[in-house]
Amino acid sequence: MQTSRQNASSSSEGSQDQEPDMAKLMGFSGFGKKARTFDLDKMFEQTRRTAQEISKNKSKADSGDDDDSDAEGDDPRKRFVQKTANKSKQADSDGDDDDDDMIGPPLPPGFSRPSTSNKASTESDDDDDEEYEEDDEDNLPPEKKIPATHEIVLNHGNKSVSAVALDPSGSRLVTGGYDFDVRFWDFAAMDPSLNSFRSFQPFECHQIRTLQYSITGDRILMVAAKPQAKVVDRDGFEVMECVKGDQYIVDMAKTKGHTAMLNGGCWNPKVKEEFITCANDGTVRLWDVNQAWKQQQVIKFRGQGGQKTNPTCCVYSRDAKLIGAGCQDGSIQLWDMKRPLVRPTYQQKNAHGMGTDTSCITFSYDNLIFVTRGGDDTMKSWDLRNFKRPVNVVTGLESFYPVAECCFSPDDQMILAGQSVRREQEGKLMFYDRHTFKKITELECGQGSVVRCMWHPKLNQIIIGSGSGLAKVFYDPNRSHRGAKLCMVKKRRKRVEPDIVKSEHIVAPVMSRRGRHRNREEPQEIMAYKKQMKDRQDPVKSRKPDLPIKQGQGGRIAAGGSTLSRYVAINIALTKKVDPNISARDAILRHAKDAEENPLWIAPAYKHTQPNPIFHESDEEEEEEEGGPSWSKKAKLDSASKK
Incomplete structure (x- = not known):
C-alpha cells in the first residue's frame, strides 16, 4: 500500500516537473486550465476517521447512554449527510474557481477576455429589449396596428377584380376579374411602373371566381363560372383540368365531375394535393391533383324539406377536419371528414336570409369560431360549441357581389370586410373587433366597391x-x-428605344475642318452608322415586307399556275377574250350551229335508240285543263292580230 502511495506521489511530482519543460518546448507560458490534483493520503485518512466515528455512534446508540440532545445534535447519519453536502458545495466552489481560470493560450498584452457575467448581462439586456418591444406592440391600440400608411395601385383591367391570391412566401400576387383575365405580379421583379409579367385567359369567356395558392406555393387553383376547374403552376402553365360530368344523370354521385357552373374552391391546408369545389349542381366534390378524370368523394346538399340546394361557397377549417359550405337557402352546413359524408355534422338552417347567396365562410386562426358573410347584408360569427345562435351580428354591410369576402387579422383580434357601394362612390374596408363586433375603424379604398380582401400574416400587408x-x-x-x-x-x-434609320437628309451649309476632324476621332460611330445603312439595304436583315400586287384581286396570286384560281385565270379568262359589245343572247346563239352539227351531250346518248327526236305536243284539251292556250296558239293569235 505504501509503495503504491509512493509511486503515485512520485508520478505526480514527475508530472509537475515535466510541465514547465513541456510548456517551454511548445512555446506557451502555460497550458491554460490547470488540472486538478488529488491527495490520496488525506482522502484515505478522512474516510478512516468517518468510519470510526460512525462505529462509535452506533455503539453508543446500542448502549442507550446518549441523551436526547446528543441524539438530535450528534446523529451520525445527519452529520454524514451534512459532510457530504459541504463537500459538494466545496466542489462546486472549486469548479467555479476553475471556470474563472484562463482556458487556452494567454492573450497578448492589452487585451482582456470578456467575463461570463458581462455576457449574461448583455444577453439579458437584449431579451429585455425584445420583450419591451413586444410589450409596446401589444399595448398599441388596434387601429395603430393596421399597416395602411402607404399604398400601391395595380391596374388589372376595366372590370371588377373578383379574385386575389398571394403565395405563402409573399413574393407573387395573382389577380383575376370579370374581364376573364388572370395577371401575375412579382414584387421582387417589379419596378415603380407596376406592370404584371404575364396575363392570359385560362377559361376564355368565363368570369374568374376563385384563385388560391396551395400550401407549398407551387400550384394555383383557378375556378371560373364553368363546370371545370384548373390547376396551374407558378408561371401559369396548366397542370390538370377537372373532368366534366354527365348532365343527363339524375344522381349526382354517379357522375365523375360537376355538371353545372362552379361557385368556389379551396385547397386542403394539410394535404397539398387535395382541393374541393362547389357548383350549382348541389354538390361539393373532393379532388386529387394526380387524378383529374374522377373526383374522390361527393357531398350532396339538401335544404329544408329535403329538396336540393346549391352551395355558393366552400372552405376547409384550419385543421382540415371540417368542410363548411353556405347554401342558397340561407343555411350553413359543416361536414366532419372522419365521418361518412351522408349527413352534415353541424347545420344551421336559418343562418342568413332565405334565397340569398352566402358569399364567404372563414375560420379564425385558433379554429374556435368562424365568420360568414351573407347576401342579406349581414356578417355573423359562430361558435361550434354553441351553434344554435350566432355570437355576434353586423347589419347594414352591403354586398353586391357573390364573391364578397371577409378575413381575420394575423393577431386574430380583428375582422376585415369590404363594403359594396354604387358606381362612382368611395369604397371602404371595415375593421371590426372579433369579440364584440364593434367597428374599430374604416379605410377608404378609392372609387368602387371592395370585393376581395386579405391580410397576409408574413408580409403584414x-x-x-x-x-x-x-x-x-x-x-x-x-x-x-x-x-x-x-x-x-x-x-x-x-x-429602350429601337434604332430607327431615318431617310432625312441633313444639309450642313458650312463644313469646317474642325467638324471633319471630330468625325475622324470617332470611327466607331461612323462604322456603326455604315453597318446600319448596309443592313437597311439587305431585305432579310431589315425584314422588308412584300410589295403590293398591281394586278389581281382577293390576295396574292401564285406564279406559274400553281393554284386553281391562277390556272383558270390564265387558260380561260385571259386566252378567250369576250367582246363586251356583244349581248349575252348573241354570244350564246353563236354556238347554236355548232351544237346542231356536232352535238356533244344529249344527241349522242339517243343516237342508236332514238335517232329522230320526238318532242311533246300539247292538245287543246290539255291547254284548257291547264287554264289557257298553249304558247304556240298564243303565237298564232298574235300573228293574226298583227296582220
Missing part, C-alpha cells in the same frame, strides 16, 4: 380587389416586410 378594376396593396414601412416595399425602392427602368 393588406391586399384588396375593387370593383373599378384595381388591386391595391396597403403597407407600413416600419411594420411590413418585403412585398410592396421591394418594388417601391427600385428605380424606374429606362425605356
